[in-house]
Amino acid sequence: MAIVSTKAIVISTIKYGDSSLIARLYTNEFGLVSYLIKGILKSKKGKLKAAYFQPLTQLNIVASHQEKRGLQSIREAQVINMYKTLHLNIVKQSVVLFLAEMMSGAIQEEEENQPLYNYLEKAFLWLDNHDNISNFHLLFLLNLTKFLGFYPDTSEIHKTGFHLREGTFTDFEHEKEVVKGEEILQFKKLLGINFDTIESINFSKKQRQDLLRMLIQYFELHLGGFKHPKSLHVLEAVFSR
Structure with missing residues (x-):
């Protein structure tokens, strides 16, 4: 011991x-x-x-x-790093419960990964210290895929569709599991930005919900045994006000 x-x-x-x-x-x-x-x-x-x-x-x-x-x-x-708002603000509480549930299903490695730990530490401190956080969970989940090994390949980002299972952009929009149209335009806005610039992106309620469901499907396709989060409906209710 x-x-x-x-x-x-x-x-x-x-x-x-x-x-x-x-x-x-x-x-x-x-x-x-x-x-x-x-x-x-x-x-x-x-x-x-x-x-x-x-x-x-x-x-x-x-x-x-x-x-x-x-x-x-x-x-x-x-x-340590005691939060000032995370467990007191009702909107942030909903984000916290949702992200904790997502991480519970996504993070399984029982070995050191300091870059992932540092990302989580800084991301939650950012969430605690900012007020305009309606898009935070979207960028948080997208960035989390970097550490889990399936961040989107952006080498052909100019193409008009995104293949969720392959994690690549494609022009073959008719294929199953390819996201296209309005949804892909909104998805591209998240790529390559950081938390400090996410406040400048405006998504409608429907766009935010569609993006989140797309990201959850992306996790489900790339992580064996990943379960659909039960707290999703609570988060959607909070952001639909």
């Missing part, structure tokens, strides 16, 4: 028994790790508090890791 210290981002938690949690954290040092946190829901004096394990919270943890063990254990946790 080794005692380790690492930064970590909370992906999801589920209740275990009456007083414990199983938390899935994306860590800077070890990739995705599941932890059993015993008694956290009843303890009021311990070093671990349930509030630390809200989705996307950024932590420093001290943990016990044992090889070939499915559930590791956390000894200490400290919130």
